[in-house]
Amino acid sequence: MLHRDFIRDLPQKVGSTVVVRGWIFRRRTAGKLCFIEVRDGSGVVQAVVKKGAVGDAEFEAADKVQLESSVAVTGTVRADPRAPGGVELSVTAFEVVSACIADFPLGKKEHGIGFLMEERHLYLRSRKPTAVLRIRAEVVRALREWLDGHGFTAVDAPIFTPAAAEGTANLFKVDYFGEPAFLSQTGQLYMEAAAQALGKVYCFGPTFRAEKSKTRRHLTEFWMLEPEIAFGDLDEVMGVMEQSVSHAVARVLERCRPELEALGRDLGKLENVKPPFPRVSYDEALKVLEGTPAAIAWGEDFGAPQEDAISARYDRPVLVHRFPMKIKAFYMRPDPARPDVALGCDLIAPDGYGEIIGGGERSSDLAYLEGKIAHEGLPKAAYEWYLDLRRYGACPSAGFGLGLERTVSWICGLDHAREAAAFPRTLNRVYP
Amino acid sequence: MLHRDFIRDLPQKVGSTVVVRGWIFRRRTAGKLCFIEVRDGSGVVQAVVKKGAVGDAEFEAADKVQLESSVAVTGTVRADPRAPGGVELSVTAFEVVSACIADFPLGKKEHGIGFLMEERHLYLRSRKPTAVLRIRAEVVRALREWLDGHGFTAVDAPIFTPAAAEGTANLFKVDYFGEPAFLSQTGQLYMEAAAQALGKVYCFGPTFRAEKSKTRRHLTEFWMLEPEIAFGDLDEVMGVMEQSVSHAVARVLERCRPELEALGRDLGKLENVKPPFPRVSYDEALKVLEGTPAAIAWGEDFGAPQEDAISARYDRPVLVHRFPMKIKAFYMRPDPARPDVALGCDLIAPDGYGEIIGGGERSSDLAYLEGKIAHEGLPKAAYEWYLDLRRYGACPSAGFGLGLERTVSWICGLDHAREAAAFPRTLNRVYP
Numbered sequence: 001m002l003h004r005d006f007i008r009d010l011p012q013k014v015g016s017t018v019v020v021r022g023w024i025f026r027r028r029t030a031g032k033l034c035f036i037e038v039r040d041g042s043g044v045v046q047a048v049v050k051k052g053a054v055g056d057a058e059f060e061a062a063d064k065v066q067l068e069s070s071v072a073v074t075g076t077v078r079a080d081p082r083a084p085g086g087v088e089l090s091v092t093a094f095e096v097v098s099a100c101i102a103d104f105p106l107g108k109k110e111h112g113i114g115f116l117m118e119e120r121h122l123y124l125r126s127r128k129p130t131a132v133l134r135i136r137a138e139v140v141r142a143l144r145e146w147l148d149g150h151g152f153t154a155v156d157a158p159i160f161t162p163a164a165a166e167g168t169a170n171l172f173k174v175d176y177f178g179e180p181a182f183l184s185q186t187g188q189l190y191m192e193a194a195a196q197a198l199g200k201v202y203c204f205g206p207t208f209r210a211e212k213s214k215t216r217r218h219l220t221e222f223w224m225l226e227p228e229i230a231f232g233d234l235d236e237v238m239g240v241m242e243q244s245v246s247h248a249v250a251r252v253l254e255r256c257r258p259e260l261e262a263l264g265r266d267l268g269k270l271e272n273v274k275p276p277f278p279r280v281s282y283d284e285a286l287k288v289l290e291g292t293p294a295a296i297a298w299g300e301d302f303g304a305p306q307e308d309a310i311s312a313r314y315d316r317p318v319l320v321h322r323f324p325m326k327i328k329a330f331y332m333r334p335d336p337a338r339p340d341v342a343l344g345c346d347l348i349a350p351d352g353y354g355e356i357i358g359g360g361e362r363s364s365d366l367a368y369l370e371g372k373i374a375h376e377g378l379p380k381a382a383y384e385w386y387l388d389l390r391r392y393g394a395c396p397s398a399g400f401g402l403g404l405e406r407t408v409s410w411i412c413g414l415d416h417a418r419e420a421a422a423f424p425r426t427l428n429r430v431y432p
Numbered sequence: 433m434l435h436r437d438f439i440r441d442l443p444q445k446v447g448s449t450v451v452v453r454g455w456i457f458r459r460r461t462a463g464k465l466c467f468i469e470v471r472d473g474s475g476v477v478q479a480v481v482k483k484g485a486v487g488d489a490e491f492e493a494a495d496k497v498q499l500e501s502s503v504a505v506t507g508t509v510r511a512d513p514r515a516p517g518g519v520e521l522s523v524t525a526f527e528v529v530s531a532c533i534a535d536f537p538l539g540k541k542e543h544g545i546g547f548l549m550e551e552r553h554l555y556l557r558s559r560k561p562t563a564v565l566r567i568r569a570e571v572v573r574a575l576r577e578w579l580d581g582h583g584f585t586a587v588d589a590p591i592f593t594p595a596a597a598e599g600t601a602n603l604f605k606v607d608y609f610g611e612p613a614f615l616s617q618t619g620q621l622y623m624e625a626a627a628q629a630l631g632k633v634y635c636f637g638p639t640f641r642a643e644k645s646k647t648r649r650h651l652t653e654f655w656m657l658e659p660e661i662a663f664g665d666l667d668e669v670m671g672v673m674e675q676s677v678s679h680a681v682a683r684v685l686e687r688c689r690p691e692l693e694a695l696g697r698d699l700g701k702l703e704n705v706k707p708p709f710p711r712v713s714y715d716e717a718l719k720v721l722e723g724t725p726a727a728i729a730w731g732e733d734f735g736a737p738q739e740d741a742i743s744a745r746y747d748r749p750v751l752v753h754r755f756p757m758k759i760k761a762f763y764m765r766p767d768p769a770r771p772d773v774a775l776g777c778d779l780i781a782p783d784g785y786g787e788i789i790g791g792g793e794r795s796s797d798l799a800y801l802e803g804k805i806a807h808e809g810l811p812k813a814a815y816e817w818y819l820d821l822r823r824y825g826a827c828p829s830a831g832f833g834l835g836l837e838r839t840v841s842w843i844c845g846l847d848h849a850r851e852a853a854a855f856p857r858t859l860n861r862v863y864p
Contacts, residue, residue, distance in 0.1 A: 041631020
């Protein structure tokens with residue numbers, strides 16, 4: 001094993017000689033001293049190269065090496081309260097592992113988004129994307145942790161599907177050995193089957209929508225967390241939504257504070273994110289919007305103006321429930337007390353981040369679903385297995401889908417969902 | 433929230449009245465007693481319906497209800513040391529939530545694999561697939577836990593890619609808004625970029641191979657765990673392989689003992705799975721195979737006969753390293769001490785389960801990789817970003833890919849990798 005000491009561990013190694021392997025993050029020379037910030041993925045440390053303390057060739061190498069070249073730096077760990085991590089390195093040996101063949105494409109100047117996306121494989125090394133990736137990993141970990149701790153079993157939904165859950169539009173088509181197959185838009189229908197086996201389940205994987213949208217909320221490929229609860233109802237899933245999201249935010253605050261600070265995130269706003277979240281019906285929301293520029297007629301769906309106007313009234317995410325049936329997916333359960341609205345709910349994030357969760361109860365009524373499938377012109381043969389879930393021991397079932405990139409965008413305070421993915425895929429981009 | 437008591441929690445509720453909501457798993461009537469096993473995904477409990485203790489109509493319903501109908505059973509929890517979970521229910525109210533419209537398609541008789549696959553959405557409720565899904569979830573959880581606890585950051589690799597990591601054959605092609613894109617065969621190249629940002633990373637998601645193989649080890653869609661370590665080497669990744677796999681097996685033994693027993697798994701064999709794993713070079717393996725039916729000439733790849741013959745010599749997984757370069761992917765690093773072999777390694781599971789991991793060091797040599805890409809006829813434009821990782825601060829990098837379904841098949845002792853996926857996708861199947 002190639003010996004190396006991780007920068008994260010240096011505060012425990014004061015006085016020792018260590019070898020740090022990483023990349024040149026920043027560099028400046030002042031006479032006989034060369035100050036080099038080295039990053040290794042676990043942290044950043046300042047290494048001080050002093051003329052005379054290393055050979056002349058080494059000093060010159062340190063003085064000339066381009067940013068983002070890879071290096072091996074041997075030195076003594078010194079406590080320094082002024083240093084970011086509380087330590088710095090007094091260098092005794094400096095080796096360039098691999099010099100950049102030219103200046104690193106991402107220098108200090110501002111770059112356009114197109115260029116940053118084209119150079120995404122290099123841009124990931126910058127402070128901001130690195131912070132976002134760490135927070136994303138913590139959000140994923142925390143959401144799984146909450147569900148695993150509350151009786152849910154993770155079940156992976158398939159990606160290749162014979163049909164679309166929410167209509168045949170916006171599907172990516174694949175050549176499956178000469179036959180057409182489609183990339184999954186949601187794992188929900190499969191989770192309903194799994195919930196009849198395991199009670200409480202979730203899938204967490206990539207989903208695909210061939211939408212020609214170029215808004216800041218849309219990606220063609222995004223990860224979705226989809227819990228499903230046999231014998232669950234709207235009230236129960238609203239509780240799971242607010243508790244799991246609050247847990248994820250709390251974990252990020254607890255474990256990713258330096259990353260949130262690197263992103264300039266307002267921590268106070270995240271600290272407000274605690275259950276219970278306010279609950280507002282679609283009808284109540286429409287009354288609130290009356291007379292404002294965001295006013296809509298009953299039956300129209302929410303867009304960004306409506307979501308923003310409602311969420312602006314609260315200091316934490318808001319649950320909007322009972323949207324009109326006619327704008328919701330075929331499988332949603334009508335409210336028995338008022339069949340023109342669905343027993344469903346969206347979770348709208350604060351500060352204009354919009355809907356990050358949609359969910360609710362599924363209809364368990366075979367005849368009703370057969371009618372909806374016929375009415376919406378969906379290919380019934382592809383749904384026979386789904387209808388079987390109502391033919392053999394149907395049960396109330398409820399769940400939701402949480403869009404990971406939108407959630408991470410909100411928690412990080414990003415401008416665009418594409419910043420929340422390592423290698424985002426949009427209408428015009430599948431590279432790198 | 434719809435009130436229900438989970439069967440898992442009943443041992444803590446002896447003497448209380450509870451409501452269990454679930455499905456009829458087994459049923460028999462003996463005179464005035466009807467014994468019903470109810471399952472709810474958290475467990476199975478026997479409910480005893482006594483004529484007179486419930487209304488006549490309820491007794492008749494309990495006596496007649498088909499298997500897998502959904503029910504709500506109210507009763508008192510009684511301790512019974514003979515019962516599987518130590519408790520049973522004395523029923524005071526019995527309600528059929530939704531009766532099956534006909535006999536459940538999966539009765540007690542044996543069914544062919546084609547039928548079981550066609551009815552997978554219903555078959556998941558059976559004891560064996562349920563046990564497998566629980567074990568799979570624990571394997572995923574444990575692998576992530578080990579990596580998260582050892583400084584790795586989870587980074588999701590993209591699914592849509594401009595090119596193939598391991599050659600252009602066996603790729604699924606997608607119509608991406610009129611342009612071709614391909615489904616990812618591996619996230620490795622992306623993880624190399626992420627490792628230069630974060631040091632130690634892993635992705636864990638679905639990957640796709642359009643292979644026309646019909647062996648018991650092949651699926652067209654399978655999940656792969658791919659850790660990648662900047663400045664890592666073969667020795668270090670072999671350590672991560674044996675430690676993470678051993679941790680997963682230990683967690684399954686600790687948390688899924690009833691499931692392993694339901695599958696009839698030999699626990700002693702799993703208990704042997706502890707590091708260190710034996711390490712055998714390709715050359716050493718060929719010597720062992722000499723004179724046996726599995727003998728091969730130097731330069732030939734391993735197939736099932738070679739894997740099985742080598743693994744049969746050990747009581748735990750075996751690491752076979754330094755395969756010939758010419759049978760390995762273009763990005764692998766030749767051994768500087770002997771450039772005709774790669775600094776790579778496969779992990780071969782015991783008992784004929786074959787290769788479950790492949791990995792090793794990546795070449796960080798730009799000119800070498802450009803030569804390999806040209807020599808193998810790969811589309812260079814699609815790899816420019818990958819070559820950038822060698823142009824700007826190249827570093828030694830090592831990692832591996834673990835096939836989840838093969839790993840779960842081995843841990844569970846299954847006949848076919850398709851049994852390890854909830855909704856397996858094979859050459860002839862994308863339904864249900």
